[in-house]
Amino acid sequence: MHRLLLALPFALLPLAAQAHEHDHDHEHGSLAAHEHGVARLNAALDGKTLELELESPAMNLVGFEHAARSDADKAKVAGVRASLEQPLALFDLPAQAGCRVSAQELESPLFGDHDHDKADDHAHEHEHSDIHAHYQLECATPSALESLDLAPLFKQFPATQKIQVQLIGPNGQQGAELTPSSPRLSF
Incomplete structure (x- = not known):
């Protein structure tokens, strides 16, 4: 499934105005992808299994x-x-879906859990820091997942003005830009 998320930006290339290449050696993505107020969600x-991958400037x-x-x-x-x-407090999923967190991973230079072996990585850390969150949820009734509501995330982090979402679900693939006034995306 993780391979599916890694392939998602390429699968949705026609839908995304600003696709970027994910490079594991450089967790921040491209400099052009770092825009304050804007986050990405795959x-x-x-x-x-529902996988959610959030990337946001710190x-x-x-x-x-x-x-x-x-x-x-x-x-x-x-x-x-x-x-x-x-x-589950940030992503408002229908309770009927019965989703529970089976795995999660949080990464950011701010969390102090990264080794920066290269001097240029360390210097870059001070220019732009991103936070990357990856969640794997197991849902007992995935057919109940009719929408993904990001209102709680926008409320918790008000400096986030928009989230560029790329979604692969039972009805195919789609891209959307969600905002505090329009925080919901249907599967």
Whole structure:
């Protein structure tokens, strides 16, 4: 399934105005992809498995991109990480679908869980920091997944002005730009 998400940007290339290549050696994507106020969400439903992959500039979620030095900055980063560790509170999925988190992975230089072996990676960390969250959900009744509502995510992180969504579901593939005033996408 993870391969499906990696292929998603290429499958939806005609739908995406700004497709970018995902490079595992450079977790931030391309510089052009880093736009404050804008996040990306890839979603794929395959059988009972729903995968969600959120990528956002740290500015949208934390309010800054530099390494947390002060106690206030460290508390803000810890609070954002705690929120991201609760995906069912951020992505409003129908309760009838019976989705539960089976796996999740959070990555960001701000979380202090990356080794930066290359000097240029370390320098880049101070220019732009992104937060990448990957969730795998198992849904007991996937047919009940009629929509994905991002209103709670927009409410939790108000600096996020729009989310570019690419979705593969039972009705095919689609792309959309969701905003706080239009936060829902049908599967």
